[in-house]
Amino acid sequence: MTSNNITNIKYFVITGFPGLQPQYYGPVSVLLLLVFLAIMIGNGLTLATITFVQTLHKPTYLIFCNLAMTDLAFGTVTLPRVIARYWWNDVISSYIACFTQMYFVHALGAIHSLILLMMALDRFVAVWFPFQYLVLFTNKSVSISCALCWILTLIRMAGIVFNASTLPYCDVNVIMQCYCNHISITRLACGNRLAFINEVAIANAMVTLMFPLSFIIFSYFSIFIAVLRISQVERRHKVLSTCAPQLFITGLYYVPRSFVYIANNVGFHFSILARVVITMMYSLIPAAVNPLIYCFKTADIKQALIQRVKNAKIDINYLLTFISN
Structure with missing residues (x-):
């Protein structure tokens, strides 16, 4: 812990869940390890x-790939550090390591938001402009768009994190977060620049969250209107079964995140533990949860997995027969 008014902090102390008893x-740590394994195995x-699977090389599934990559990367960036905090009581994070983690946390969150926007746009065009869909959404166009989401966001977040790293830090170095x-x-x-840097960061967060969220709400609302106009029950069910999991994913991501940002800026206070949780x-x-939705709610991926399992069983049976002979 430091005591000077203006300090040159060398490390931060990660609190984790405030008030959690040592027992x-x-x-x-075991629960967090299970979550980490679920994220790694499921998204992997x-x-x-x-x-x-060659038949899954389609624009929609390329978007799913990018979403899975952000989830894998985010889990890798955050969870091992939290697990180490409770497994080995490793509470120290160096100054550089902490800002590096902050960079990837916010960059990956922003990329995830843009990928969800692309997912909503994909469904919107498929429902409202089906004849133009194959022209607008090709593997090449989706790959380029996803690459731009990654590259531009990584560049943009570098400025936000650099500004935060140039601030002077005062008296304490304890981070009330995991x-x-x-x-x-x-x-x-x-310091005098703190208010300005926070305003820039908040504006960036609102653009990152609210712009994609606004279009996502609009697109799914439009899709539901289009579904109500479909006379064929089977086709209506197919559209809803495709969009419902994606809407669920979006809700899981945006609702609590938006609540925290809005509450923080309107002056609504709740306990530190509640904020961390x-x-x-x-x-x-x-x-x-994303992999469960992809694998069990997306017919093509589910079918591909079933076929893979069947092929594996055939190969094992053939091997056992060969060995027995």
Whole structure:
């Protein structure tokens, strides 16, 4: 802990879940490890299935691939650090490591938001402009769009994090969060530039969240209107079964995240523990749930997985027969 009015902080202390008693450290670290494994295995399976099954090389599934990559990366950036905090009581994060983590946390969150926007746009065009869909949404156009989402966001977030890193930090270096993010770090800062940097960061967050969310709400509202106009029950059910999982994913991502940002800016206060728990929920639950939605709610991916399992059984039976002979 530092004591000078203006300090040159070398490290930060990660609190984790405030008030958690030591006897619960083991169960919490095991739970977080299970969540980490679910994110890694589930999203890894999604990526592998779409990559190696030729019939899934379509624009919609390329978007799913990018969503799975953001979930994999986010889980890798955040969870090992939290698990180490409770497994080995490793509470120290160096200055550079903390700002590096903050960079990837916010960059991956912004990329995830843009990928969800692309997913909504994909469904919107498919429902309202089906004849133009094959022209507008090709593997090439989707790949380029997703690449731009990654590249431009990584560049944009570099400025936000650099500005935060240039602030002087005062008196304390304890982060009331499970990982380093902009709000928890800049609360420890001081100086005349603090208000301006926070305003820029909030404006950036609102653009990152609210612009995609506004279009997503509009697109799905338009899709539901289009569905009501479809006379064929089977086709109507197909459209709803495709859009409903994606809408569920979007809700999991945006609702708690928007609540935290809005509450923080309108002066609504709730306990630090509640803030940490809500942050962990909107950060990790979508990443763990997404593969279940892709694999069990998307007919093409589910069929591909079933076929792979059947082929594996055939190969095993053939091998056993060969060995027995």
